[in-house]
Amino acid sequence: PKTIYLSEYRVPDFLVDHADLRFELFEDGARVHSSLSIRRNPEAHGQGSPLELNGDSLQLQSVHLDGRELAKDEYEDRSDLLVVPSVPDAFELRVVTWIEPQNNTRLEGLYKSSGMFCTQCEAEGFRCITFFPDRPDVMARFRTRIEADKAAYPVLLSNGNPVDSGELDNGRHFVTWEDPFPKPSYLFALVAGALVEKNDTFRTMSGREIDLRIYVEPRNADKTAHAMDSLKRSMRWDEETYGREYDLDIFMIVAVDDFNMGAMENKGLNIFNSSCVLARPESETDMAFQRIEAIVAHEYFHNWSGNRVTCRDWFQLSLKEGFTVFRDSQFSADMGSPTVKRIEDATLLRTAQFAEDAGPMAHPVRPASYMEISNFYTLTIYEKGNEVVRMIHTLLGPELFRKGSDLYFERHDGQAVTTDDFVRAMEDASGRDLSQFRLWYEQAGTPVLTVEDDYDEASQTYRLTVAQSIPDTPGQTGKKPQHIPFALGLLAANGTDIPLTLAGEHSAGVTTRVLELTEKSHTFEFTGIASRPVPSLLRNFSAPVRVNYPWTRDQLMFLMSHDSDGFNRWDAGQRLAVEVIRELSGHAEAEVDPRLVEASRTLLNDRDADQALVAKMLQLPTEAYLIELADKPDVQIIHHARERVVKVLATALREELLDCYRRQQPAEPYQVTPEDVASRSLRNMALSWLLHIGDEGALSLALGQFESATNMTDQAGALRALVNSPFEAERGRALEAFYQRWHQDPQVVEQWFSIQAASPVTGDLPSVRRLLEHEAFDWKNPNKIRSVVGAFAGQNLVHFHDQEGSGYRFLADTIRRLDDSNPQIAARLAAPLTRWRKFAPVYSEGMRKALESVRDKDGLSRDVYEIVHKSLA
Numbered sequence: 001p002k003t004i005y006l007s008e009y010r011v012p013d014f015l016v017d018h019a020d021l022r023f024e025l026f027e028d029g030a031r032v033h034s035s036l037s038i039r040r041n042p043e044a045h046g047q048g049s050p051l052e053l054n055g056d057s058l059q060l061q062s063v064h065l066d067g068r069e070l071a072k073d074e075y076e077d078r079s080d081l082l083v084v085p086s087v088p089d090a091f092e093l094r095v096v097t098w099i100e101p102q103n104n105t106r107l108e109g110l111y112k113s114s115g116m117f118c119t120q121c122e123a124e125g126f127r128c129i130t131f132f133p134d135r136p137d138v139m140a141r142f143r144t145r146i147e148a149d150k151a152a153y154p155v156l157l158s159n160g161n162p163v164d165s166g167e168l169d170n171g172r173h174f175v176t177w178e179d180p181f182p183k184p185s186y187l188f189a190l191v192a193g194a195l196v197e198k199n200d201t202f203r204t205m206s207g208r209e210i211d212l213r214i215y216v217e218p219r220n221a222d223k224t225a226h227a228m229d230s231l232k233r234s235m236r237w238d239e240e241t242y243g244r245e246y247d248l249d250i251f252m253i254v255a256v257d258d259f260n261m262g263a264m265e266n267k268g269l270n271i272f273n274s275s276c277v278l279a280r281p282e283s284e285t286d287m288a289f290q291r292i293e294a295i296v297a298h299e300y301f302h303n304w305s306g307n308r309v310t311c312r313d314w315f316q317l318s319l320k321e322g323f324t325v326f327r328d329s330q331f332s333a334d335m336g337s338p339t340v341k342r343i344e345d346a347t348l349l350r351t352a353q354f355a356e357d358a359g360p361m362a363h364p365v366r367p368a369s370y371m372e373i374s375n376f377y378t379l380t381i382y383e384k385g386n387e388v389v390r391m392i393h394t395l396l397g398p399e400l401f402r403k404g405s406d407l408y409f410e411r412h413d414g415q416a417v418t419t420d421d422f423v424r425a426m427e428d429a430s431g432r433d434l435s436q437f438r439l440w441y442e443q444a445g446t447p448v449l450t451v452e453d454d455y456d457e458a459s460q461t462y463r464l465t466v467a468q469s470i471p472d473t474p475g476q477t478g479k480k481p482q483h484i485p486f487a488l489g490l491l492a493a494n495g496t497d498i499p500l501t502l503a504g505e506h507s508a509g510v511t512t513r514v515l516e517l518t519e520k521s522h523t524f525e526f527t528g529i530a531s532r533p534v535p536s537l538l539r540n541f542s543a544p545v546r547v548n549y550p551w552t553r554d555q556l557m558f559l560m561s562h563d564s565d566g567f568n569r570w571d572a573g574q575r576l577a578v579e580v581i582r583e584l585s586g587h588a589e590a591e592v593d594p595r596l597v598e599a600s601r602t603l604l605n606d607r608d609a610d611q612a613l614v615a616k617m618l619q620l621p622t623e624a625y626l627i628e629l630a631d632k633p634d635v636q637i638i639h640h641a642r643e644r645v646v647k648v649l650a651t652a653l654r655e656e657l658l659d660c661y662r663r664q665q666p667a668e669p670y671q672v673t674p675e676d677v678a679s680r681s682l683r684n685m686a687l688s689w690l691l692h693i694g695d696e697g698a699l700s701l702a703l704g705q706f707e708s709a710t711n712m713t714d715q716a717g718a719l720r721a722l723v724n725s726p727f728e729a730e731r732g733r734a735l736e737a738f739y740q741r742w743h744q745d746p747q748v749v750e751q752w753f754s755i756q757a758a759s760p761v762t763g764d765l766p767s768v769r770r771l772l773e774h775e776a777f778d779w780k781n782p783n784k785i786r787s788v789v790g791a792f793a794g795q796n797l798v799h800f801h802d803q804e805g806s807g808y809r810f811l812a813d814t815i816r817r818l819d820d821s822n823p824q825i826a827a828r829l830a831a832p833l834t835r836w837r838k839f840a841p842v843y844s845e846g847m848r849k850a851l852e853s854v855r856d857k858d859g860l861s862r863d864v865y866e867i868v869h870k871s872l873a
């Protein structure tokens with residue numbers, strides 16, 4: 001496979017003004033008639049150049065140029081390109097292709113999912129439908145006519161507004177859609193199926209009435225209400241927060257079971273993975289409700305940040321993804337608890353993105369090269385991209401940031417642009433110079449801040465020295481210092497914030513300040529400090545960096561209870577727990593620091609504190625995070641050390657946990673408010689800790705909850721606690737009863753799979769293999785693969801990292817098997833193996849061998865090839 005470089009970007013030679021498509025859908029295939037009005041791009045260099053259209057797995061039937069059929073020697077049908085050497089400056093090209101959606105297991109382009117036709121075109125799926133200049137800077141107006149059997153496919157959808165429909169011979173019918181907004185081909189969508197429609201309306205800020213529709217299979221008709229509410233809240237929020245109004249008369253969402261990712265923002269016709277849109281309290285958990293709200297918002301927000309203003313090329317992917325994740329996380333913060341949302345975002349970033357940024361696939365937020373763009377839908381593009389936009393927001397403040405986003409949307413509406421255009425709009429609107437800040441887009445790797453301080457009692461001054469360094473990453477060494485907003489506060493001995501005055505300033509009474517780091521090292525001198533303070537650094541996680549500062553455990557306990565910054569209260573607790581677990585690692589006899597037990601007791605007893613924050617603070621750092629922080633980690637040792645801490649906490653806090661369990665009973669009806677979510681989370685955490693130590697009293701509570709729960713959060717919480725308990729008979733019975741009750745609901749079955757595959761108790765490799773043989777497992781369905789194989793390799797670290805290497809070989813076999821049928825999913829599954837160099841030798845050898853066995857497979861897809869070769873390099 002060849003590497004594509006950003007530096008080689010050239011404007012397209014040809015532009016497409018209109019794309020007129022006609023789809024004839026049949027059971028044994030689909031005929032696609034495409035009629036394109038094409039003209040030479042006046043800005044292109046090669047004025048005599050041949051026309052080249054991308055294609056992939058297409059059977060070409062005919063080509064017409066301005067109404068005349070071309071002879072075979074007038075064009076060249078290469079497997080991935082249709083070349084017409086001699087074309088006029090403006091012309092109409094008609095191409096007919098035949099494709100086989102029913103055999104499309106890659107789930108790119110047009111394919112079938114539980115009997116319906118649907119599409120996924122981002123990034124390069126449109127070329128699997130017809131020949132086209134399949135790049136985001138070619139924007140066309142699409143008109144789409146769909147023809148199909150009326151009984152089997154009563155609903156026919158595409159982008160825009162329906163403009164015509166009617167009956168055809170042989171029980172067939174058609175609908176024609178027209179999208180008035182020019183768009184790149186990756187935003188094209190088509191759906192045909194026997195779907196039911198849930199309707200609602202939304203009145204926009206300018207008084208237009210929008211028709212909202214969610215299409216699902218009939219069995220899911222009772223699972224759309226939450227997505228519809230989320231959609232209306234998103235539409236209102238985007239008007240209020242960004243001044244963005246919806247622009248078509250209809251907005252549609254379709255749920256499909258077989259989908260490679262979460263959802264897709266096709267213009268006016270969003271297509272969702274069922275698991276990211278369908279929910280009702282009885283069958284979905286709080287986490288699913290929150291995820292659905294966030295994803296519905298994310299895809300909706302793309303209508304402006306992505307569709308109206310799109311990407312010039314795929315190196316600019318974070319232009320739409322980073323900004324849109326930022327917008328959806330602001331939205332979720334506004335809908336729920338901002339501190340909890342910040343903790344969740346930072347946890348994902350620090351656990352998974354930092355790992356990516358320290359591994360062989362590390363790349364900048366704006367990558368400089370790729371082989372397969374599907375491999376770059378990464379945590380770096382999405383989550384670090386979000387943090388980069390958030391830092392601009394922090395540096396500019398909310399008003400100037402809004403001015404900047406207004407300017408960006410106004411200046412670039414209808415265009416395909418770059419991350420640089422985004423930053424320039426922010427600069428022009430604010431008058432700030434972001435030239436050094438742009439390094440965040442260009443340099444990969446997580447900056448490390450090393451902080452030292454000293455206090456001088458005589459002059460009442462406190463000096464803080466902050467040094468930054470950015471580790472080398474593949475292909476990048478000797479990095480320049482970046483522009484980092486560093487928010488901090490200082491706590492006095494009584495726990496209050498000290499007003500922060502830098503030497504030479506007049507006191508303004510501010511207690512949190514955002515210092516701007518631009519050099520390798522800075523020293524800040526604070527005056528009027530009456531006694532040695534405790535620093536609260538990187539408040540609210542103001543930048544995606546690591547911070548090293550030698551807090552003592554007593555200082556961490558102090559910050560846990562006094563820091564006015566909720567995020568840092570939580571972070572202090574995490575740091576304390578990390579230290580305590582580390583201290584036990586490899587020292588089976590060592591005592592668990594009683595300070596951690598007492599800190600947890602205080603939290604459990606603190607009824608006045610924000611319970612949502614308490615629930616987060618009581619969660620111990622995950623194994624994945626502990627591994628990320630460690631150098632050459634020994635997974636087994638980390639697992640057992642963490643287990644011991646859970647056992648010690650559960651034993652010491654038995655009374656408090658039982659009391660917490662009884663107290664945390666959210667009122668009916670079920671609601672997804674931060675209070676109720678926290679309550680259920682605390683209750684289920686108490687249950688799981690107690691069952692972990694085999695507490696008989698808790699067993700009967702768990703069985704009772706399992707049987708009488710009226711919502712899935714409590715039912716799955718009880719099931720998970722039972723599964724991870726030593727009560728073998730009860731565990732088996734609960735798993736069986738759960739499956740019997742829910743086997744007809746695929747989303748619940750996925751939960752059931754992943755609870756077992758992620759469990760250290762039930763997720764040993766032979767048991768995981770048995771799950772793959774289960775009647776409900778399906779190798780063609782990405783959700784099922786993720787819920788078994790993904791959960792095993794991503795969460796069940798003690799079994800995946802079996803020292804004999806059996807877990808690695810299993811994953812490698814799975815990747816080889818999936819490489820032919822669904823390369824995108826195969827490539828995603830490889831991520832855990834790519835980090836082999838990080839681990840202690842007993843692990844890394846086996847991981848490397850497993851990767852090599854994947855590398856040696858014949859006919860490796862481009863997706864897997866890139867990942868495997870880069871990580872073995």
Ligand code: B3K
Nearest residue numbers: 122123261263264374377
């Ligand atoms: N834009 C899509 C992602 C498409 C991934 C293609 N491999 C979903 C999203 O970020 O909204």
Ligand code: ZN
Nearest residue numbers: 298302321324
């Ligand atoms: Zn997105």
